[in-house]
Amino acid sequence: xxxxxxxxxxxxxxxxxxxxxxxxxxxxxxxxxxxxxxxxxxxxxxxxxxxxxxxxxxxxxxxxxxxxxxxxxxxxxxxxxxxxxxxxxxxxxxxxxxxxxxxxxxxxxxxxxxxxxxxxxxxxxxxxxxxxxxxxxxxxxxxxxxxxxxxxxxxxxxxxxxxxxxxxxxxxxxxxxxxxxxxxxxxxxxxxxxxxxxxxxxxxxxxxxxxxxxxxxxxxxxxxxxxxxxxxxxxxxxxxxxxxxxxxxxxxxxxxxxxxxxxxxxxxxxxxxxxxxxxxxxxxxxxxxxxxxxxxxxxxxxxxxxxxxxxxxxxxxxxxxxxxxxxxxxxxxxxxxxxxxxxxxxxxxxxxxxxxxxxxxxxxxxxxxxxxxxxxxxxxxxxxxxxxxxxxxxxxxxxxxxxxxxxxxxxxxxxxxxxxxxxxxxxxxxxxxxxxxxxxxxxxxxxxxxxxxxxxxxxxxxxxxxxxx
Amino acid sequence: xxxxxxxxxxxxxxxxxxxxxxxxxxxxxxxxxxxxxxxxxxxxxxxxxxxxxxxxxxxxxxxxxxxxxxxxxxxxxxxxxxxxxxxxxxxxxxxxxxxxxxxxxxxxxxxxxxxxxxxxxxxxxxxxxxxxxxxxxxxxxxxxxxxxxxxxxxxxxxxxxxxxxxxxxxxxxxxxxxxxxxxxxxxxxxxxxxxxxxxxxxxxxxxxxxxxxxxxxxxxxxxxxxxxxxxxxxxxxxxxxxxxxxxxxxxxxxxxxxxxxxxxxxxxxxxxxxxxxxxxxxxxxxxxxxxxxxxxxxxxxxxxxxxxxxxxxxxxxxxxxxxxxxxxxxxxxxxxxxxxxxxxxxxxxxxxxxxxxxxxxxxxxxxxxxxxxxxxxxxxxxxxxxxxxxxxxxxxxxxxxxxxxxxxxxxxxxxxxxxxxxxxxxxxxxxxxxxxxxxxxxxxxxxxxxxxxxxxxxxxxxxxxxxxx
Numbered sequence: 001x002x003x004x005x006x007x008x009x010x011x012x013x014x015x016x017x018x019x020x021x022x023x024x025x026x027x028x029x030x031x032x033x034x035x036x037x038x039x040x041x042x043x044x045x046x047x048x049x050x051x052x053x054x055x056x057x058x059x060x061x062x063x064x065x066x067x068x069x070x071x072x073x074x075x076x077x078x079x080x081x082x083x084x085x086x087x088x089x090x091x092x093x094x095x096x097x098x099x100x101x102x103x104x105x106x107x108x109x110x111x112x113x114x115x116x117x118x119x120x121x122x123x124x125x126x127x128x129x130x131x132x133x134x135x136x137x138x139x140x141x142x143x144x145x146x147x148x149x150x151x152x153x154x155x156x157x158x159x160x161x162x163x164x165x166x167x168x169x170x171x172x173x174x175x176x177x178x179x180x181x182x183x184x185x186x187x188x189x190x191x192x193x194x195x196x197x198x199x200x201x202x203x204x205x206x207x208x209x210x211x212x213x214x215x216x217x218x219x220x221x222x223x224x225x226x227x228x229x230x231x232x233x234x235x236x237x238x239x240x241x242x243x244x245x246x247x248x249x250x251x252x253x254x255x256x257x258x259x260x261x262x263x264x265x266x267x268x269x270x271x272x273x274x275x276x277x278x279x280x281x282x283x284x285x286x287x288x289x290x291x292x293x294x295x296x297x298x299x300x301x302x303x304x305x306x307x308x309x310x311x312x313x314x315x316x317x318x319x320x321x322x323x324x325x326x327x328x329x330x331x332x333x334x335x336x337x338x339x340x341x342x343x344x345x346x347x348x349x350x351x352x353x354x355x356x357x358x359x360x361x362x363x364x365x366x367x368x369x370x371x372x373x374x375x376x377x378x379x380x381x382x383x384x385x386x387x388x389x390x391x392x393x394x395x396x397x398x399x400x401x402x403x404x405x406x407x408x409x410x411x412x413x414x415x416x417x418x419x420x421x422x423x424x425x426x427x428x429x430x431x432x433x434x435x436x437x438x439x440x441x442x443x444x445x446x447x448x449x450x451x452x453x454x455x456x457x458x459x460x461x462x463x464x465x466x467x468x469x
Numbered sequence: 470x471x472x473x474x475x476x477x478x479x480x481x482x483x484x485x486x487x488x489x490x491x492x493x494x495x496x497x498x499x500x501x502x503x504x505x506x507x508x509x510x511x512x513x514x515x516x517x518x519x520x521x522x523x524x525x526x527x528x529x530x531x532x533x534x535x536x537x538x539x540x541x542x543x544x545x546x547x548x549x550x551x552x553x554x555x556x557x558x559x560x561x562x563x564x565x566x567x568x569x570x571x572x573x574x575x576x577x578x579x580x581x582x583x584x585x586x587x588x589x590x591x592x593x594x595x596x597x598x599x600x601x602x603x604x605x606x607x608x609x610x611x612x613x614x615x616x617x618x619x620x621x622x623x624x625x626x627x628x629x630x631x632x633x634x635x636x637x638x639x640x641x642x643x644x645x646x647x648x649x650x651x652x653x654x655x656x657x658x659x660x661x662x663x664x665x666x667x668x669x670x671x672x673x674x675x676x677x678x679x680x681x682x683x684x685x686x687x688x689x690x691x692x693x694x695x696x697x698x699x700x701x702x703x704x705x706x707x708x709x710x711x712x713x714x715x716x717x718x719x720x721x722x723x724x725x726x727x728x729x730x731x732x733x734x735x736x737x738x739x740x741x742x743x744x745x746x747x748x749x750x751x752x753x754x755x756x757x758x759x760x761x762x763x764x765x766x767x768x769x770x771x772x773x774x775x776x777x778x779x780x781x782x783x784x785x786x787x788x789x790x791x792x793x794x795x796x797x798x799x800x801x802x803x804x805x806x807x808x809x810x811x812x813x814x815x816x817x818x819x820x821x822x823x824x825x826x827x828x829x830x831x832x833x834x835x836x837x838x839x840x841x842x843x844x845x846x847x848x849x850x851x852x853x854x855x856x857x858x859x860x861x862x863x864x865x866x867x868x869x870x871x872x873x874x875x876x877x878x879x880x881x882x883x884x885x886x887x888x889x890x891x892x893x894x895x896x897x898x899x900x901x902x903x904x905x906x907x908x909x910x911x912x913x914x915x916x917x918x919x920x921x922x923x924x925x926x927x928x929x930x931x932x933x934x935x936x937x938x
Contacts, residue, residue: 024577024801025536025578026531026532026535027532027562028560030532032530032531033529033531034579035528035586038527038528038529038530050865053837053867054862054865054866054868055862055867055868055869056837056867056868057837058504058507058508058836059504059507059511060502060503060507062495062501063495063496063499063501064533064564064591065499067494067496070493083555083557084554084555084557085552085553085554085564086552086556087555088552091496091497093496095554105493106501108493109494109495109501110501110503115504117504122533124533138532138534151873154851155872157855165862280851280856281855281856281858281859282863331493367527368522368526368527369522370525382749386746387751389750390630393524396523398523398525399523399524399525400524403619404620
């Protein structure tokens with residue numbers, strides 16, 4: 001049996017097994033997804049991938065496990081969270097921890113220069129699961145990256161355009177995209193008198209400003225990290241600056257960051273170009289130029305950004321990314337491949353969608369996509385039901401019929417509840433007249449049509465329904 | 470950083486790492502998928518899932534790893550092929566080996582009675598990879614199953630209908646679905662004088678008849694498995710019987726299998742019902758009732774089937790399944806849940822599709838779905854390109870523009886080669902007249918339209934193109 005060669009002896013050995021029935025369960029920190037959850041996920045995936053495809057994106061896939069050495073040394077302290085496979089002879093393997101390292105490894109193996117790729121797949125972390133906070137050991141990541149040599153800021157602008165289109169299409173609330181530049185941040189620290197060795201620790205303090213007051217962060221800088229109070233105060237002035245991109249840009253041109261710092265001026269020149277492109281793409285209004293955005297990741301080399309919902313009821317970032325020009329080169333001896341990308345917080349999006357649907361019945365995604373339910377009145381009339389279904393399936397209409405004999409009175413509310421938009425109903429009198437009744441569920445309308453005209457009568461209704469979905 | 474909390478220290482530690490650059494590779498027996506391969510896979514998945522959805526199917530997902538004890542004792546000798554996770558403290562885990570055991574475990578955990586579910590996901594086997602024969606350590610399975618208590622043979626008929634719709638929609642060659650019944654097979658063996666203890670070994674010999682001559686199989690039965698020659702000869706007569714379902718059914722009604730065997734008569738009564746339903750569904754012509762079909766799996770309890778291509782250039786089965794009424798109950802203390810299903814040999818289907826596309830350039834799936842390519846004549850005109858793209862993206866039209874400055878002479882053949890169906894082209898003279906040129910690539914036609922009428926002129930073309938895809 002080429003499809004399932006190893007199941008042959010399964011049943012035998014199960015029957016031979018004397019073990020009693022255990023209560024089955026899933027491992028800690030991971031989940032099954034029910035049909036309803038999967039329907040929500042598919043809707044989110046569909047909306048997101050259609051934006052990626054709208055921009056010429058392609059997708060790749062990589063194995064769920066990598067050679068352990070590919071992952072080794074990439075995640076610092078968090079390496080302890082990597083799931084190792086048992087040593088059963090042969091190679092030493094581990095489950096992927098994110099999609100970024102496999103992407104960098106992919107580019108190095110396949111020698112692909114220029115690619116706009118998205119990858120939606122599960123990653124694995126032996127973290128302490130915090131189910132209530134939506135933190136699991138197996139979860140989806142959803143990454144879009146543009147790798148390759150391109151004119152300055154053009155791909156960066158398109159990634160930001162894609163991010164806004166995704167958040168618009170998902171329609172989960174008002175948002176803004178905070179944006180900063182890594183080189184500008186470094187220039188600012190230098191200008192404020194932060195010694196280079198303290199850049200990273202001070203950055204990670206700044207990164208906390210979305211959750212903590214300046215006073216608290218300042219105390220961390222001065223007391224924990226040993227920064228001079230004067231330097232901290234200067235930083236405090238800069239990181240309070242946040243405005244519409246072009247407005248803040250003009251303000252900064254008057255400051256030392258442009259006038260005195262080479263790096264600062266270069267970064268601001270970059271940003272001027274980017275803001276111009278974002279204006280041409282029509283999305284500049286969704287961007288907030290924010291000097292307090294630091295982003296913890298050390299590998300960013302240019303523009304960085306983070307999308308946050310500005311509604312009160314959703315906190316934290318829902319997507320984040322930036323430019324990382326030196327990362328891919330670490331896997332390759334062919335030199336650097338510059339790249340810019342964004343990671344969509346897909347698990348957070350699922351959680352928001354599930355909560356919205358729990359609150360608003362009309363927003364609920366259907367579990368099935370069934371368009372027509374075929375039912376008989378009185379007798380079961382299985383033959384006619386099966387023939388009608390076959391005809392509808394041939395016309396690519398999504399159709400179901402009851403396996404068990406049910407009265408129409410019981411079926412009707414179920415079909416309504418499942419939000420199936422149409423029914424084909426008939427009894428012996430319709431059979432005699434060679435007709436069927438089409439029920440349009442939304443307005444309880446019923447039309448009697450010739451059996452031979454059933455499909456052609458239904459199709460325009462179905463088309464209209466599909467366009468509304 | 471809630472999206473990627475652990476990458477913070479990555480870059481630092483990578484830079485600190487003194488290891489030189491290793492040549493990166495994937496583990497033995499697993500693969501990356503390129504954008505082109507993914508496009509083919511998505512096309513196959515799309516066609517297959519649209520049939521599942523057409524029949525009211527829902528999908529579920531389960532974790533990639535299960536508690537080891539769930540898998541233990543289910544696969545007999547082949548248990549050695551299970552990938553174990555390392556013992557890093559906590560539970561003992563293993564990667565899923567197929568989708569059937571996780572489905573049975575899912576039904577037991579969630580207490581779902583009636584479900585029509587499909588599941589397309591990767592499974593893992595530490596097998597000796599035979600790349601040339603398309604056998605990998607990580608590969609997709611694609612299962613559809615109907616679980617629950619339903620009238621006899623109704624779900625069985627729908628599963629077979631679904632299988633034929635999938636093979637019709639994939640359009641990979643002529644095929645037939647061989648069909649038999651497990652109880653009929655046992656009755657046949659009993660009638661031929663096979664001792665019950667020899668049922669399984671004799672079945673597995675019969676299973677080889679699709680590859681070997683009867684004489685070879687007979688020798689195995691008699692010499693290796695110690696069956697009386699007379700019994701083997703009787704089996705030989707039966708297993709040569711293969712015909713259109715209703716024809717063979719009428720023939721068998723004249724034999725001892727119907728007249729003398731209680732099991733045989735019961736199974737044939739089942740099959741009579743099934744054939745009736747398959748006739749009503751309009752697919753009886755695709756079925757071949759074949760007494761030589763044995764299917765190795767021990768867990769089948771009713772009808773069994775296997776789809777094979779009847780073209781010369783494709784061998785082996787492309788889908789297989791049957792009824793298994795006792796399997797799910799093994800995980801549950803709530804009693805049996807009857808089930809019937811089919812597993813589509815999706816990796817074999819990918820291989821056939823890839824080969825077809827390599828042979829026939831016109832059948833090649835496009836890597837991107839880009840519909841419009843925006844290019845300028847002469848000057849780069851980046852602003853206008855970006856503005857036009859933004860307008861097309863807003864209209865949900867899949868659009869790209871060149872990141873780098875390229876002449877139209879160089880772009881044109883690339884756009885044709887990528888089979889992008891439309892171009893928007895303009896230069897400074899079009900800008901002055903407030904027009905753009907729409908190129909319809911299929912017939913090299915070019916229309917000049919007002920800039921403000923670009924989208925409305927394009928949309929009907931795009932709609933027509935989408936309907937043809």
